[in-house]
Amino acid sequence: LHDALPICANYDAVTRRNSAEDGKLFFGCGVVQGAEPGKDITLPATGVTAEKFEGVVMYSANTEMDDDGAVLLRKNQIVDVCQSGKLWVQLVDSVEPAYGQPVYLVTTGTDAGKFTPTKGTNLAVKARFIGAAVNGIAPAQFVTQL
Numbered sequence: 001l002h003d004a005l006p007i008c009a010n011y012d013a014v015t016r017r018n019s020a021e022d023g024k025l026f027f028g029c030g031v032v033q034g035a036e037p038g039k040d041i042t043l044p045a046t047g048v049t050a051e052k053f054e055g056v057v058m059y060s061a062n063t064e065m066d067d068d069g070a071v072l073l074r075k076n077q078i079v080d081v082c083q084s085g086k087l088w089v090q091l092v093d094s095v096e097p098a099y100g101q102p103v104y105l106v107t108t109g110t111d112a113g114k115f116t117p118t119k120g121t122n123l124a125v126k127a128r129f130i131g132a133a134v135n136g137i138a139p140a141q142f143v144t145q146l
Contacts, residue, residue, distance in 0.1 A: 010085055010086070011086065012084045013055075013081060013082045013085075014054075014055070014080075014081050015078050016031075017039055017041070017078055018041065018042075018074065019034035019035060019040040019042045020075065022073075022074045023073070024043055025041075025043065025073040026057065026113070028057065028059075028088055028137055029057050030053065031053075031056070032053055033054055041081060043112050044112055045107060049123075050123060053123065053125050055082050055084075055142065056082045057079050057082075058082045083142065083144060084142050086142075087140065088137045088139050089103070089137060090137055091133055091138055092106060092115070092116045097116075097117040097129035097132075098117070099132075100128055101129045103116075103117065103125055103127035103128060103129060103140050104117065104118060104119055104124055104125070105122060106122050107123050126142065126144075127142040
């Protein structure tokens with residue numbers, strides 16, 4: 001019987017309310033505390049600190065799609081946020097992280113919420129890339145921020 005148990009992903013996730021406007025959050029994006037820490041999340045902005053990093057928005061099978069098949073995460077919708085574990089993250093265009101490289105969260109511009117292995121003005125988070133990029137996403141291992 002013990003061998004018949006399914007292997008489960010090892011991650012820690014919480015639920016949070018999306019305080020960003022409709023369509024701003026997306027699966028695989030990094031988010032930070034919103035106006036009510038522990039209750040809501042939003043996209044990062046200039047000046048955010050690593051202590052405000054909440055995690056990565058996870059795919060949820062109960063999320064509706066529009067008529068074109070696109071997912072729209074709406075303001076005030078409840079979303080799952082992975083705080084530690086292995087998952088796929090959205091990358092800045094043309095980024096090819098190598099295994100073991102550090103993970104940085106983009107906090108400004110149209111790429112806010114995406115990840116890169118380049119420090120620059122980006123926010124360091126407790127994570128490492130653990131595989132190659134595929135179609136703009138890559139696997140990363142996150143550790144608890146606490």
